[in-house]
Amino acid sequence: MMDQAAAVPALVSLQTQFHAESEHAAGRKASISREDLLAAALKLIGPHRSVSTLSLREVAREAGIAPNSFYRQFRDMDELAVALIDLAGLSLQKIIDAARLRAATDRSAARGAVEAFMEQLRADDQLLHVLLREGTAGSDAFKHAVERQLNFFEEELRISLIQINAAQGVVLREPALVAKAITRLVFGMGATAMDLPRAKDPELVRQLTLMVRMIIAGSRTLAVENGTNAA
Amino acid sequence: MMDQAAAVPALVSLQTQFHAESEHAAGRKASISREDLLAAALKLIGPHRSVSTLSLREVAREAGIAPNSFYRQFRDMDELAVALIDLAGLSLQKIIDAARLRAATDRSAARGAVEAFMEQLRADDQLLHVLLREGTAGSDAFKHAVERQLNFFEEELRISLIQINAAQGVVLREPALVAKAITRLVFGMGATAMDLPRAKDPELVRQLTLMVRMIIAGSRTLAVENGTNAA
DNA sequence: TGTACATCAGTGAACGCGCGTTCACTGATGTAC
């Protein structure tokens, strides 16, 4: 948990906030918490609703509070959206942890990672949906929050890629690029996969695993020509 | 133009609509056209605005017509959004045409295709933005329209991949999967690239080209083990 | 060619609604003595 915190400043600040809040609550009981509002927003997000289409009043209604009580927790919906994205980072951390655990035992690290991803995608919390459902629209703060999470995932993936390849005696060229390609591909595929029936999950895992393997295998093949012949 | 029309039913129907309309207009002059409204909507789309956040009144205002005149052209904003997506298919067709043209002469088909993509991304018409800016939210009709365009692009890419590989004496395994991986990756990267300064375009082209090459190279390497060892 | 008529694209006014935000408030909770 410590290296997780170290790796993701956003999560740290979020968790710190939560911690400070519960300490505060210990002395003063707050019947409305930020988490209540975040949970209410999550409940409202579905196949046809993204965070940016939620209204402040809708979220307040879902949370069972007066509209203006919302302001005790967040400046506006945009701030809630950013908090939600940061929270979704926890889901990414779970994927990473699960993938690393499986990489140690499974035959295929790629398949284990893809399965871990799909499991989070199908998790009850819907947290991953928040990251995938939105487009590239919204406030700068929101876009930066999304970008921060993607970069965090990429970085963790890059580290794992280097470790796995080193263990196999291979030096990976441009691991950052490989990590970025895999991340964007998996998230892009995941965005459309959200709306598919779960019956198709196995086929999706097969496809994604193969795609990820292609990228990794390709990065090894191209390693030599890369350095000099990129242009 | 004929095979383009044959490949994209959506575009055909759109073009047919336009054709029928201009014939009608020849006898009756319509001072407001669907194109005017589509153009107005495109003007309003920017870094912080996606189609789904536009209001009917905003579009009407931008087009210089009364709000209710909107209904003469579209049932609602959702129908306009679908028309806009179909229109964006023209941008995809341009990418495909340009990429095929370059593939015949350039050293690297991958690089040529990526450059063609970036040029459309930076084109004045902003058409490609419509496809990339949206998330996976919106009405079913809208999501299906987006999916239709992505599938069209994948299919064209698949055909080109087979041709290019055949010319090099290689048989590509799972070309549909390769096409899908490249499509989702490029569109995912493009979605974040939209907001980057153009100065970074060359670096982005380099990265994307390399990523695409990795996928293709990887697909050749993995071709043997695929068939039997997928699970 | 000229005139009377039908069509229908585009309009202006109006509606009810949900929105974000504000204000002064209330009443439960914790603190000081």
Next chain:
DNA sequence: TGTACATCAGTGAACGCGCGTTCACTGATGTAC
């Protein structure tokens, strides 16, 4: 322990606004004769 007080999380009412949608209309255009 008991009481008076300060704090402040949560409230109810109200605001002005932009929205989608409706209605009856108008006036330019094309057609019939």
